[in-house]
Amino acid sequence: MSSTPTADPAPTVKKGEDHEVHAQGEHAGHSTAMFKNKFWLSLVLSVPVVLFSHMFATIVGYTPPDFPGAMWISPILGTIIFCYGGAPFLKGGVSELKTRQPGMMLLIAMAISVAFIASWVTTLGIGDFNLDFWWELALLVVIMLLGHWMEMRALGSAAGALDALAALLPDEADRVTDAGIETVSVSSLATGDVVLVRSGARVPADGEIIDGVAEFDEAMITGESRTVHRTVGEVVVAGTVATDNAVRVRVTAVGSDTTLAGIQRLVAEAQASSSKAQALADRAAALLFYFALVAGILTFIAWILLGSPDDAVIRTVTVLVIACPHALGLAIPLVIAISTERAAKAGVLIKNRMALERMRSVDMVLFDKTGTLTEGRHAVTATITSGTMSNAEMVALAAAAESDSEHPVARAIVNAALDTPEAAGFGYRGSDFSSMTGRGVRAMVNGSEVTVGGPNLLKELQLGTPSDMRDAVQEWVGRGASVLHVVRDGAVIGALRLEDRVRDESRAAVTALQDRGVKVAMITGDARQVADAVGAELGIDEVFADVLPHDKDSKVAELQSRGLKVAMVGDGVNDAPALARAEVGIAIGAGTDVAMESAGVVLAGNDPRSVLAMIDLSRASYRKMIQNLVWATGYNLIAVPLAAGVLAFAGFVLSPAAGAVLMSISTIVVALNAQLLRRIDLSPERFTT
Incomplete structure (x- = not known):
C-alpha cells in the first residue's frame, strides 16, 4: 500500500471559494495542514528531548542540564511526540496490517514503536539495557512529518497553482x-x-x-x-x-464547462492515477518490511547464540529503528509530484502518470496535420504578379475587393494585406461589392473593377494565366494549394496561393525531436500532394495521407507492429481512437475539449513544442526515480547488516545514533535530489526554428 497522499477531485471553478483547501489534498484524513502543524509542534518539542538526551550528549561531547526532574523531560516530551506526531504513521501501519499489505507506513510505525518501548524500558530501569532512543524517536517522527508535509505540498502544488489562477478571475x-x-x-x-x-x-468566462x-x-x-x-x-x-x-x-x-474547471479535473486525475514507478516503490517497501523483520529476528537469535542477550536486544532494536524507509517513501512520490506540477505550469496537463513515464521511451511522435502542425485555417503563403505591378499592390487590391466578404478565404486575404505594411499603405477601399457563387467576388476599387476567384472565374471571363505566372501557378496546383487569380479591368494582374499555414513552432518541434533520436510522422485526411508538401517543408520522416478519421488508429497500430512506441498528437476530436491506441495520447489545444477521455495528456495551448517538454521531463524524472531508489534502498541494504553487527568481529558496530543520523541524511538527499527537477527549463521558447 502506498503512503502517497492523493488529491480530492477538483471542484468546479467558482470565484470566492477557499482555493487553499482544494490545493491541499487528503489521504486517509491527513491533510497538508495537519502534517505541517504536527511537524512544527513536534520540532519544538524535540529540541529539549535531544538536549536532555545522555546518548546525544555523549556523541556531541557535552553534559546535559541536570536538575530535579530533568531525567523525565525526554520521556514525557518524547511520549507526546510519539502519540501526537506519530499518530498518522501508527494509523497507517494498522491499516496496512488489516489489509495484509505491509509497506512504508507499517515500517515507520514499527520503527517508532520499537524506539518508544525500548526507551521506556531503559527509563524505568527494567533490565540492564542502554536503549535511550528518545532523541532518535523524536527526530524520526520530525523527519517523517517533514517528508510527508513536503510530499503532500508538492502533490497539491499543481492544483494549487491552478486554483490560484481561478482566484484571479474578476469578481x-x-x-x-x-x-x-x-x-x-x-x-x-x-x-x-x-x-x-x-x-x-x-x-470573466x-x-x-x-x-x-x-x-x-x-x-x-x-x-x-x-x-x-x-x-x-x-x-x-x-x-x-x-x-x-x-x-x-x-x-x-460557464461553471464546470469552462477550461479552468477542466484543467483542474485533469490535475486531480493525474494526482490520483496509478504509476508503475509508484508500484515499484510500494513493492520495494513491502520487501524492505520483510527484510527488516527477518534481519531483526536473525540478529536477535545470532546474538543470543553468541551469549550476549543485552547485545541481542540492543542490536535488534537498532536494526528495526534504522530500517525505517522514509527515504524510499519519498523516492518516487516526490519526483512524480514535482514533475506533475512542473508540467502543469508549462501548460502540459498530465491526466495519467503512466503517460509521462512512457514518454521517455517513445520512438516516434505521430502528429495530426490540420490544427496541430498547421494553423487549421487558410492563409496566403505566396503571391505572384504579372508585368510590373508589385506584390504588395496586388494584395492590396485583392483585399479591398474581399473586404466585405465573410468567407474564410476573404479573411485570409485581408489579413495578408494587414500583415504587409506596403499593402496597407495603399489605402485602397472597395465598393459595390457582389459575390459570384462558386466563382469569386467583384468590387469597385479606385475606379477599377477588381475580381478575385479561382479557375471557374477565369473560365467565365475567358481569361488564361499569363505566361510569366504559369510555371509558379502550376507548381502551386501541384502541391495541392488553392490558387486565386486577381483580375483588374479584364486583365489578370496576379495570383495568390492559399494553404493551411504551417506553424513556425512546428519546424522547431520536428527538428528538436529528431535531434533527440525520435522519429516524426504526420497523418492527415488531405490529398497526398498537400501532405507531401507539408512533410517536405518540415522534414518529416514519414507521411500518411488520404487517411479517414476512423482509420487513424489503424495507422498507429501499423507503426506499433514495426516495434515502435508511438505518441499520437491530435486535436482530440476525430483523433480519439488513435489517441487511445497510442502508448501516449496527447491532445493539443485549449478549450472545453481539455477533459477528453481519450488522451493521457492535454497540451493547454496549441504549441507542438510542448511535446519536447514532456520528453525532457519524462527522461529527467526517470533518472531521478532511479537515483532515489538506488540511494534509498542502498542505504537500508548496507545500514541494516551493519546495525545487526556483521562486522562486530572486526570491532565495528553501527551505533543507534549513527544509524539515525545516516537515515536522516538519506532522507534529505532524496528530497533534495527530487527538487532538482525544478531547474529544468520547460518553456517552448527554448526551441526556435
Whole structure:
C-alpha cells in the first residue's frame, strides 16, 4: 500500500471559494495542514528531548542540564511526540496490517514503536539495557512529518497553482445589454451573454470574440510567455488578459464547462492515477518490511547464540529503528509530484502518470496535420504578379475587393494585406461589392473593377494565366494549394496561393525531436500532394495521407507492429481512437475539449513544442526515480547488516545514533535530489526554428 497522499477531485471553478483547501489534498484524513502543524509542534518539542538526551550528549561531547526532574523531560516530551506526531504513521501501519499489505507506513510505525518501548524500558530501569532512543524517536517522527508535509505540498502544488489562477478571475463582469453596459457578478453570467472585456482586464468566462481585436496574455493557461493575437470568431479563455484593446465576447461556457474547471479535473486525475514507478516503490517497501523483520529476528537469535542477550536486544532494536524507509517513501512520490506540477505550469496537463513515464521511451511522435502542425485555417503563403505591378499592390487590391466578404478565404486575404505594411499603405477601399457563387467576388476599387476567384472565374471571363505566372501557378496546383487569380479591368494582374499555414513552432518541434533520436510522422485526411508538401517543408520522416478519421488508429497500430512506441498528437476530436491506441495520447489545444477521455495528456495551448517538454521531463524524472531508489534502498541494504553487527568481529558496530543520523541524511538527499527537477527549463521558447 502506498503512503502517497492523493488529491480530492477538483471542484468546479467558482470565484470566492477557499482555493487553499482544494490545493491541499487528503489521504486517509491527513491533510497538508495537519502534517505541517504536527511537524512544527513536534520540532519544538524535540529540541529539549535531544538536549536532555545522555546518548546525544555523549556523541556531541557535552553534559546535559541536570536538575530535579530533568531525567523525565525526554520521556514525557518524547511520549507526546510519539502519540501526537506519530499518530498518522501508527494509523497507517494498522491499516496496512488489516489489509495484509505491509509497506512504508507499517515500517515507520514499527520503527517508532520499537524506539518508544525500548526507551521506556531503559527509563524505568527494567533490565540492564542502554536503549535511550528518545532523541532518535523524536527526530524520526520530525523527519517523517517533514517528508510527508513536503510530499503532500508538492502533490497539491499543481492544483494549487491552478486554483490560484481561478482566484484571479474578476469578481464582476461588464455585461452588454440593449439598455447599455451593466456590471454584474461573474457567477450570474450565462451562456449567450455578451461581455465587454476592457484593455488590461481579465476575461470573466470562456467565450468567442464577436467584436474587436486584441493581444491576450494566456501564460497562466498555456505557459506561453508571449501574447497571442485574437480576433473576431476566435475563442478566449476565462482568466486570460486582454493587454491592449477592448473586445466584446459572447459567453460560451460557464461553471464546470469552462477550461479552468477542466484543467483542474485533469490535475486531480493525474494526482490520483496509478504509476508503475509508484508500484515499484510500494513493492520495494513491502520487501524492505520483510527484510527488516527477518534481519531483526536473525540478529536477535545470532546474538543470543553468541551469549550476549543485552547485545541481542540492543542490536535488534537498532536494526528495526534504522530500517525505517522514509527515504524510499519519498523516492518516487516526490519526483512524480514535482514533475506533475512542473508540467502543469508549462501548460502540459498530465491526466495519467503512466503517460509521462512512457514518454521517455517513445520512438516516434505521430502528429495530426490540420490544427496541430498547421494553423487549421487558410492563409496566403505566396503571391505572384504579372508585368510590373508589385506584390504588395496586388494584395492590396485583392483585399479591398474581399473586404466585405465573410468567407474564410476573404479573411485570409485581408489579413495578408494587414500583415504587409506596403499593402496597407495603399489605402485602397472597395465598393459595390457582389459575390459570384462558386466563382469569386467583384468590387469597385479606385475606379477599377477588381475580381478575385479561382479557375471557374477565369473560365467565365475567358481569361488564361499569363505566361510569366504559369510555371509558379502550376507548381502551386501541384502541391495541392488553392490558387486565386486577381483580375483588374479584364486583365489578370496576379495570383495568390492559399494553404493551411504551417506553424513556425512546428519546424522547431520536428527538428528538436529528431535531434533527440525520435522519429516524426504526420497523418492527415488531405490529398497526398498537400501532405507531401507539408512533410517536405518540415522534414518529416514519414507521411500518411488520404487517411479517414476512423482509420487513424489503424495507422498507429501499423507503426506499433514495426516495434515502435508511438505518441499520437491530435486535436482530440476525430483523433480519439488513435489517441487511445497510442502508448501516449496527447491532445493539443485549449478549450472545453481539455477533459477528453481519450488522451493521457492535454497540451493547454496549441504549441507542438510542448511535446519536447514532456520528453525532457519524462527522461529527467526517470533518472531521478532511479537515483532515489538506488540511494534509498542502498542505504537500508548496507545500514541494516551493519546495525545487526556483521562486522562486530572486526570491532565495528553501527551505533543507534549513527544509524539515525545516516537515515536522516538519506532522507534529505532524496528530497533534495527530487527538487532538482525544478531547474529544468520547460518553456517552448527554448526551441526556435
